[in-house]
Amino acid sequence: MNDKRLVLKKGYKLRSSQAISPFGVGAVVDFKKQSLMAASTQFWNIDKCREIHDERLERVLNVDTFYIPENLDVDEYYGFPFVNFPEWYFCPSCRKFKPISEWEREFLIKPQNKKAEAMLEPKCVTCKNVDLVPARIVCVCKEGHITDFPWVAWVHYKSNKTDKQICTDKPQLKISTLGSTTGLEGIRVECEHCKASASLQGSFKKGVFKEIISNLNKLGKEDLANNFKCDGNMPWSLSKEKCELEEELVVVQRGASNIHYSKVISSIVIPPYSNKLSQDVEKNRTYREIVRDIEDLDENETCEDFLNDKNVKRRIKRIAEDLRFDLDEVTKIIYRKLIKNESNCYIELIYKAEEYKAMTGQIEIENLLESDFKLKNTDIEMYGLDFLAQVVLVEKLREVRALVGFTRILPPDSKHFNENGDSQEAKLVSTKQKNWYPAYEVRGEGLFIEFDFDKLSKWAKNPDVINRANILHTRKDSQIKLRGDKARNISPEFIALHTFAHLLIKQLSFDCGYSSASLRERIYFNNDENTIKMCGILIYTASGDAEGTLGGLTRQGYPDRLPQIILKALLNASWCSNDPVCIESNGQGRDSLNLASCYSCSLVSETSCEEFNSLLDRGLLIGTLDNKKIGYLESLVD
Template identity: 45%
Template structure:
């Protein structure tokens, strides 16, 4: 830790936060509002390895080409009383943004300047643990407020808004030698035009209106051109090499990319496009979920082996280390040596089918689907993290159901593989490439740490319900209702335009997918309403593709997203029994027939983000975005219950 601080000259703050949030939504590079500060989560290099638990999922490790994952939770072997799995702990953050404002004296300056004032007032040995203004004009110390504007670029860099340059140059003045900024507000407007930044030294004064990109041209590029043109033949406002281009700052790890070349974009500090995390999710399935694999992964000798194999200087002793580790693990866990050998060799094997950099997410789900419908052969009695019980579908008395599986125990691994800014990443593929080498030209995926041997992750142990619909009935419904295909063609056209504009991989949206996705949302809402689950405690996993696109899938899994008492005591599994699930589905479909926003909602041909929903809004279909795989898009209630003019396009109208 100290070596990294000296190398990058980075200031680390240790703050107490809930551990699981450091993967999502406050992963590396994201800002988090704490009671006294706004901070940015530091790169994984700064995390205390003693407070990290190693997580394994062989399938995901092979795709992402890593040895394992690290979870920022307190280890169970620590000498701490009453340790909870997701207890708050101290984790490293860096200070960002660095500009703060005093609402009392109106002064606006960097934290370094505020700290100098604090030391003058309190003494050189004092540390400013909370941002305060100690001006003699105040009767009491005034708590500072962080700047609401920052700048970022598509290469993932982020920086403070150039307040000094903007204030002076916008007012056609040269930057003075000792700028002292203040912020003033007027009662004219509550927007940015009502906020003015002034320099007390030279009286430069400018409103914050116009700080955002307008007419498609970058605001900093326009200002730079304007200033350089005004400097011709007059006293120069700036030096010849002056530029407002991105400085390439990476506050989360203290480094800087010297050659960025882009002009930054002004953003609100809390805007959604400041940070787009790339989260990969995987269900641990056989043979990776059996108890012997888990025992090997949890052994101390296996962890030592991984550390040794990561050392390039010891690569020539690889076979020797493996043989010794197999013997040591066998003795440590009292497992037959041949069993340990098979597991170790399987875990270290290079999977040739994952040599490509980008893996299709639909393809990745095929193995999970096969495990859920019973097409994978494995020893049921040896499973530690995957326990399912297929149900007799005839007992549900629903002809459109082909399979119902109750998942009594499952483990999900969620991994932060990177993040982007301004433009979101391509969520149709699972990136395993190096930083910045994605095929997408409109965003740069920033890795959460420079060490490529692991990623930050969390694991969730829970339960779920898997439902497979009869694909033959669905295809018959599509063939008999041309309007269904027309409606989805509307969504597909918009979706593909967005993908092409951003350079994303193309994915075909089918009526079957929209039907499954909308049904999943309706069931989640009904489970939350009838059974007491919070809307954020349930998640969906859609299994859907066509026969001409690999293994055909036609199912949905609804499972608990939080591994606590709300999701591991059998409550969700109980709702999947034949005496309850049919009633839940019937009630969900019946409620979908009416929406408080009808007839506007049911007649809509495009609503929600980018118009990617048809008959779907917050009143009828949308759920918490953390529960949805598609961020509340690609939904159409009309495929479930039909429209006012055409009831027949509703799939479930045929089974009333």
């Protein structure tokens, strides 16, 4: 789509993985010369993107494929564009402060710039091309909308000139700083047209806009009051919508971490979907032609009828001949890929259960055909740790991470999709229906550890353990209710497994050479009698720039290494540098969703954690100061 509001300039580049997270659709990216926002996928040029397939994830998200932008030469731009945001810029020389559209208009009317289509970089032409600086603060709401701070309305309201005519049509703002005063009161904005002037003091106060709106409504200034309400602005899609929370705008720094949280759904590619033959079929030209024909089917014609057609069967036979493989196997793969039904809609529990079965050897694997998934079993007796049931070395794995949306102010809940396979509560990456999501893939290795389910369950029945775990369960439950999501059981077993995974990541980063940000966790737990029981963790490489590894992580899983690593991790966790404050804490982190857990002992990079560094408590592993016996692995520390 060719839209002048889209920024398609040379030099505005990201790494491919960054286009998914942390700078996915809707995120503000601070480039050297300008701050821009990644545009919606509806504007992406998929001809400049590489296609990725994960059959299992495609079915859950109800899409046909995934795309990742390719890294291009410096003289070209990516397959995805940006939009201008924030729009307000000021000149550090003349201190003029106005939207980028006005700066560009001023640039284009100059005789020497009449042949130019746009201003390549924000510059003040009256100050000999001084680089402009984007506004430092913006406004967001919990619905995912984002807009510029209401500079004009703020200046005229705060200057106590609401009883006079204000120049909302032709404001001429200038911004200045008082060197003798620090903080927001030292930043002052003035309107040269009507001499209204105000500092930014109080702009970050909670509920400040709500208070202003109430005051203006009492004065009969509803038009001015509307400037402080959320207008449903969605600059990434060049559109607006009605905001249900129109009075709850929050002022944040442009580069604040809570301005954008990517909603990324990850999937381990497991057998039979990781089968090399399955991947070869996807790449076959004839298969791609069949897929395109299915997309053009009439509403009255089903996919099954199409595949049973004699001509289509001949094309399938041609695919088998091209690949030099058994026709029945190729046919089975094609039918599995193209025929979708209700049974393909998964809740996350069932989705993870498939991976758990693959990790524990419950899915038969033909090793000679597996190019992206390879396991190596070990003898658990050689580890000498009775709380472990199994250790599996994952020598090869591939993970696909799809960006389905994003949130602002609060991170998305870790519950990825519901019973209908829909992503929850996040703003979508496109306002128009698409049959694909942006994604990238990671190839690496992993270490799967299965705990003894019965022993862990027996420990979790201790009343002291239950009472401690219920603290986090109650807090998480209240947060979930605010979002309108379904209740979620935060059990002592889950907290113990999750905390153990964090301690192991921190220790492995010292022992195998990976940084903690390059390792990632995947927690498998379920104690529902009516479904598959799961009790294990997967630690795996998570570096999107690596095509493979040197085996450093799986080497740590051998019997001569892993027991020592686990003991050292528990020993380090037994005393935190912030103790006794940390171990005696009644709540730390976001919404107090951690107990005895801080960055000095068990928190890791948020990109490595499924729960955004929440629901952690080392007290349930190594005990507390007044109750050592509460710790599941306290005996190992002794």
